[in-house]
Amino acid sequence: MFDHILSILIFFPAVAALLGFVVKPAGIRAYGVAVATVEFVLSLVLWLLYDPNVSGMQFLETLPLVPSFGINYIVGIDGISLFIIILAAFFTMLGIATLPQNTKDEKNMIVTLLFLQMTMVGVFAALDAIVFYVFWELSLVPMLYIIGAWGGPLRIYASIKFFLYTFAGSLVMLVGMLFMAYFYYQVTGKWSFALLDWYRLVLPVSYQVWLFLAFFLGFAIKVPMFPFHTWLPYAHGQAPTIGSVILAAILLKMGTYAFIRFSLPLFPDASVLFMKPIAVLAIIMIIYTAMVAYAQKDIKQVVAYSSISHMGVIILGTFALNVEGITGSIFLMIGHGVVSGALFLLVGVIYERRHTKLMSEFGGLADVMPRYALIFGIMLMASVGLPLTINFVGEFLSFLGFYQQSHILTLIAGSAIIVGAIYMLSAFKKAFFGNVTKKENENLPDLTKTELFALVPLSIITIWLGVYPKPVLEPINNSVEAVVELMHEKAITPEAKLKIPDVKAIRIADAAVVKEAE
């Protein structure tokens, strides 16, 4: 029954979206929520069936698509992708449920969101480069429509910029993929785009460098890394709440996920070679965007820039190239998804009530909307990485991982987090404390039931996974160990062998220590 659960997860929303065209506009919201809930439950079933002790791919499905050119529909998940898929299902459900009542063309919006969900799950489940690329590119189209049709005054500019930036980057990545397949063809005499086949391919360092750069361009624009980040503030600034939530929580994770899925295991030597330059970019990204965030007047822009800033920590953790760093960065992806998604939802809540996002318009909201202020406070603390919240675990592990590669860079990056705390707390102060200065703010209603339905679970997750991250951390850790082991085995240069730890040796040594102790 559950043999094809991944395909069901991918295509169920798409089929539902097609059928949704028939549903009358009055019932479309109920329909959307129902479909998204079923999808979310399915994703939980996936977690239930997932065997956390297996480090490799599970639920594999294969279907030939263009066999003569080596393109197959291959999907499968491991600990790295499992939780992001659940997160995607969760946020789509929350997003549809909390759509503002007065959304125009509600039907188009919900159908688009369901299509978007298909592409999101597809990206994280695909194990064939072309299938991955198909979902990766296809995800741009619904997002283009969401930003362009429901966004702010500059929405068309923002949506086109978003589309073209990402599209251009990924076309270069496509050329890289074609090269990869060609190298595979040269070695084995067979065309293949299957990722698991590519993993077995050991490339000379000079090839690795060029291919790494081609893939890097595609991924870095998506993340977005400094200096390719300029599209994101526009996209966030103009997008409707639901667009920002999905963008920050899931779509940006595609880039960081792809680094771990493609760049690291395919090009271990190039990854080591580029570790320092990328770390420097990531640190610039952390500090620079944090400073820009401090200067913002618009609360949504603060959240947007802080979101970019934290993506820098994820990159840093990924390029630590050891188990701690990568596990931390994946955990942080989930944490960042929950927290920044929630923050954008919260900004959306106040925007719906006041139709402004300028911080100067608020002040003293804590008196008027205590529940809102409480949840905002929790999310804000999580965002700055307070211990016992979800982000702390990921950030700590990421830094721990990178500390083994470079002390200085980690210290600089760590101190940048303090800047993050400054701007977040100052934003919170401006909006929530002090006296109620504006008359319009005096009678704002507190959170409604629907909003609580979305935000309370997010708060619970934030704290729960901050206190007890093991159920999520363990499957991730097992899969990451496999990735790092693969990287160590494939690395050619002595420097790479040195920088990428030998997981197998460590495991044996640990076992020996345990035995001795006994």
Next chain:
Amino acid sequence: MLAPINVNFESLNIMTLVPMLIPIAGALLILVVDLAKPKMDKSLYVMLSILFLFMDFMSLMGSASSFMQNGTILGMFDVMLVDGLAVVSQFIIVVASMLFIPLALTSKRFHEFSYPEFFALFLFMIAGFQFMVATDNLILIFVGLETASLALYTLIAMHNREKSFEAAVKYFTMGALAAGFFSFGAMIFYAITGSVEINQIATVLTANGFADIGYVMVGVAFILAAFAFKLSLVPFHTWAPDVYEGSSAAMAGYMSIVPKIAGFIVAMRFFEFLIHSGVFWVEAILYFFVIVTMTAANLWALVQTDVKRMLAYSSISHAGFAMAAVMIGTTQANSALLLYWVLFTFTNLGSFSMLWISRQKKLLPGQSSDHSYEKFAGMIKTAPMAATIMALFMLSLAGVPPFALFWGKLYMISSAVTAGYTVLALIMALNSAIAGYYYLKLIVYMFMKEPEDERYEKVFSSNVSLSLKTIIGIAAIGTIFAFVAVDPLLQAIGGFVYNSGY
């Protein structure tokens, strides 16, 4: 006194002519029907044309199976050449024609379709294109080319608008110049090799090691210029946007597909040995043409205000893309070209048909042109289904997966990568990104802007009829489900191309 020539009828291999004779017979029959019973409805002629094209298709199936068994077949004193390229390209020509001719069945009345001559000329034209691709004799290529082109000029002019006359005359003048170039080039090759058959020319030139390289280059320059006109490669493209604008959308769509595939096949036959001869300049010139055509046409398309002109420039850019395959010249590249063109046929059929159903006879006050972007503003609100389908075709043209043209682009770029043209592959990829912008522009107008004028609401589908809807449906299905068809297509095309030695 001349000695009597004994020709064995068997050796003529008259079967090689059958696929071309069928449309000619059809054209003559249509004329006879008109003589016997004039003033019949256009639907009669459309259906007759489809029937004859279907017979043509069946006879091509015969050619295909005999090619599979016996390899390349020569006929009519070795003038006819039925190899894999000829078979595949004739399939494309005939199928594309079968899909385009029902576009005549519009709900509005158009002048040209009331003439049976229109359909007769249409069938003559197809026969011309078929001759062009099924020979390697430069004279027969010329005859086929001119038969088809003269018919095409007339078809354009029959649309009976001021702009159509302008377009036809422009196309005719440019076409005449190209014909001159072609015959001049062919003459030079005849002078230095003593043959008008491409494989003979290749043998002689290879045997003497390209001794007359100067003459060869002059000949190449003339022939290339002739093809550049026909394939609308920059800088010989100047006629294309005006001609597309002047002719009906259905005709423009047809022109972007069928004449070009015929041209590509001849170019493939002609440049194949030149590319592999290692003469640097041939490759350099072609490289220049490919890059400039792709890039410049893309940049011009960015600034167009009329959708049809935008599509005209986009077609030029796509032609440059396909020309890259001719330049690369490997089996994979040649297969890629044919695959690309099959997929392009469906997508362009769809997009031009969508313009065709919104054809207005009279412009509204203040409307700059028939297919201005403003006309499509906010179409999602007034005609959601049509807007979605149009967007689908635009995304396919832009190369967004998994729609049809993505697979063509994928295989084409891969062939560049495999043949070692890394820079070319990157330029192709970046050009696709540039092209994304102008296709997106239409999507932006349709989905994100508010309707400009409520009177436009009525015109989106003012020209629609059941047969047009059917064609658009076929195009849409072909575009969406291309991923199913790519593998069988690739295997079939690859087999034909490989077995004909290209």
